[in-house]
Amino acid sequence: MSVTADARELHSQITRLRHELHQEPEIGLALPRTQEKVLKALDGLPYEITLGGSTTSVTAVLRGGAPHTSADKPVVLLRADMDGLPVQERTGVGFSSRVDGAMHACGHDLHTSMLAGAATLLAERRGQLAGDVVLMFQPGEEGYDGAGHMIREGVLDAAGRRADAAYGMHVFSSLEPYGQFATKPGVMLSASDGLFITVLGAGGHGSAPHAAKDPVTAAAEIVTALQVMITRQFNMFDPVVLTVGVLHAGTARNVIPESARIEATVRTFSHASRERMMSAVPMLVKGIAHAHGLEVEVEYRGEYPLSITDENETLTAEKTIQNLFGESRLTRWATPLSGSEDFSRVMAEVPGTFIGLSAVAPDADHTETAFNHSPYATFDDGVLADGAALYAELAIARIAALASAGTPTPAAS
């Protein structure tokens, strides 16, 4: 049977796992209950399993049994992230989170269950695989750099040699119609960095600002000047997004506080803009503070790098999607998204690509539905079998191509 037909047979099994994960979301790098569920799903399958040391990651290696003519035995890595978010679920679905203040609001429960489904599909085809598959079940994508932890612990070399190709997938609760796959060669997701500013003044009486050093007015100026700087110093065709999400100062309306705190997230879409922001922001912030006779501490913290997909691996993924599901199921995005991903760290080391999959409800208007991370974000179970089939087929197709790479080409007649 075809991979898609076999995946459909597994639909209820994959859905059950997804619901179990959804009801019990865990946050960060320590996901013991999630790890347990993944291990249970892999139980009895012929995988070599390694558990994370610094996190609750699961790395599972399948050794293909077919011969290869390439110099090295091919290795393909498939990744699913497993963590939830500190969000109170308000979807009202029957399998809603039972954990107060935690929700799988980014659909990582779908990624994990789809990859577990792919594990079964691949194990069934082990004898025809002329290469090894590494399954990367990763905790802590949501700001904890779980991918960085797994890379340091050797996931890219888990099969005994460096992976030749890597694929990740992400579901969306909006953006595209139900079941649509999305790809983009080159820059697909922005880099994400954190900006932390403390304006240091001198506290005093609100009626006598001349006898104090007011950090509030300087902080207010910094917040707006950052936006002005972006429009004046950066090319609008290489956008920069900066959002101040934290602005704290003061305890009473007639007291000038000692300090003011600003925290922002910064998204950039090129190495050049990212590097420029790292020097332009401190210069602007210090300039404003000093102009008012204040001191300031600025920390510009690099978080996730740009997600840059490999052109060839993206073409492989596009061909695979079209072969399995038909051309109409594929959309190639014209522009990147301003979200960020730590799968970028994998793609910086191994040629790879990242694939979007719309899990909006089949009858929903995808322009109206709540986006990922919303307490109202819903992800439809109907895409689970296709997601599992795509994970499996990406490994099968890529390994087949890599394994025959050494085949001597017939002499021209």
Ligand SMILES: [Zn+2]
């Ligand atoms: Zn996510």
